[in-house]
Amino acid sequence: MAIRFANRMEGIKASEIRELLKLTTRPEIISFAGGLPAPELFPVEEMKKVTLKVLEEGGQQALQYSTTEGFTPLREKIAARMAKLGIQAKADDILITNGSQQGLDFSGKIFLNPGDVVICESPSYLGAINAFKAYECEFVEVPTDDHGMIMEELEKILETTPQARMIYVIPDFQNPTGRTWPVDRRKRLVELAVKFDLPIVEDNPYGELRFEGEIPPSIKSFDIDGRVIFLGTYSKTFCPGLRIGWVCASEEILTKYILVKQGADLQSSTISQRELNEFLELYNLDEHVEKIKDTYRKRRDLMLQTMKEAFPPEFKYTYPEGGLFTWVTMPGHLNARDLMVKALEKNVAFVPGGSFFPNGGHENTCRINYSNMPEDKIMEGIKRLGEVFAEALQK
Ligand code: PMP
Numbered sequence: 001m002a003i004r005f006a007n008r009m010e011g012i013k014a015s016e017i018r019e020l021l022k023l024t025t026r027p028e029i030i031s032f033a034g035g036l037p038a039p040e041l042f043p044v045e046e047m048k049k050v051t052l053k054v055l056e057e058g059g060q061q062a063l064q065y066s067t068t069e070g071f072t073p074l075r076e077k078i079a080a081r082m083a084k085l086g087i088q089a090k091a092d093d094i095l096i097t098n099g100s101q102q103g104l105d106f107s108g109k110i111f112l113n114p115g116d117v118v119i120c121e122s123p124s125y126l127g128a129i130n131a132f133k134a135y136e137c138e139f140v141e142v143p144t145d146d147h148g149m150i151m152e153e154l155e156k157i158l159e160t161t162p163q164a165r166m167i168y169v170i171p172d173f174q175n176p177t178g179r180t181w182p183v184d185r186r187k188r189l190v191e192l193a194v195k196f197d198l199p200i201v202e203d204n205p206y207g208e209l210r211f212e213g214e215i216p217p218s219i220k221s222f223d224i225d226g227r228v229i230f231l232g233t234y235s236k237t238f239c240p241g242l243r244i245g246w247v248c249a250s251e252e253i254l255t256k257y258i259l260v261k262q263g264a265d266l267q268s269s270t271i272s273q274r275e276l277n278e279f280l281e282l283y284n285l286d287e288h289v290e291k292i293k294d295t296y297r298k299r300r301d302l303m304l305q306t307m308k309e310a311f312p313p314e315f316k317y318t319y320p321e322g323g324l325f326t327w328v329t330m331p332g333h334l335n336a337r338d339l340m341v342k343a344l345e346k347n348v349a350f351v352p353g354g355s356f357f358p359n360g361g362h363e364n365t366c367r368i369n370y371s372n373m374p375e376d377k378i379m380e381g382i383k384r385l386g387e388v389f390a391e392a393l394q395k
Pocket of ligand 1: 205233
């Protein structure tokens, strides 16, 4: 039988990261490949208590269907927490989603027709690229520097790209580069979006994981006419397994997200939302986030220090002030996919950077995660990578 799939499936390929992650679950592998939080920091004991309390005090409601918008006490807490990012929101501005990944998929569904263009950073988050591709869009990548998307380049692109329908950005500790945009670029992005009348999707899973300095105001905080859609998540500040994220947007736009969520899955898990809400009532999330930051800061410092000692000087890498990743740029003639194979022979994994560029190229880059591996493995893994890189240079 010749099974006929929809046209949109042509753009949907197996994710390289997923395929790689399958390999990297072997216990002997030192993996810098995924974007996984440190599991030893998950509050397992606290969650046992929380789960019991939720079931004892309201078990029937916790196991029942609930509203599409989400559990109101949790939406209230999310709205209040957004003040940290300079956003004045109320519960009604928030829709709970199944992770921010669902918010990305919905953004594609709501804004993109086949052939429309998404304007994104070069490179950008692979999961978003794949989510948007399902809507048969094209990508125009805006050049970036150490401070994120270059606004002059964006303006030139917008002037010549009438098919642009959406601007997608990750301004805080970007996945994959770890870079953060300064305030003036955030303001300028909003001005340009107004000038060219485009919505902005601001994806911010990592902003709160800042190891040094102040959290800058989000792009949404400069929104003057309700065109910025903010996607948030508890995956990195709490636990990704709960699958709780949110969309914060103006009423006109949020209504569309609520409608597509009804069609997609009716609602996010009632019990997950109630458990998270109970955790936030019984415990202090700020203290938990401090613990995460302390651990990741140490791991970042150790990783960058070891890279300095072990990597050939021709290899450049970013200095992330927070988040989970550093981004390595190799001499132009090297191919990170080939080096990934060599690294795997030494039981070390990373993600070749080419997959983060929707239009290809840039094969001399790679993303390295520092949140997931304990200190001894970080040192050992980076030393082994240093050997692979040094050998490659000698050929
Ligand atoms: N956006 C970015 C930039 C991410 O890095 C991730 C997770 N790796 C997500 C969205 C999705 O996260 P989640 O669905 O767990 O909230």
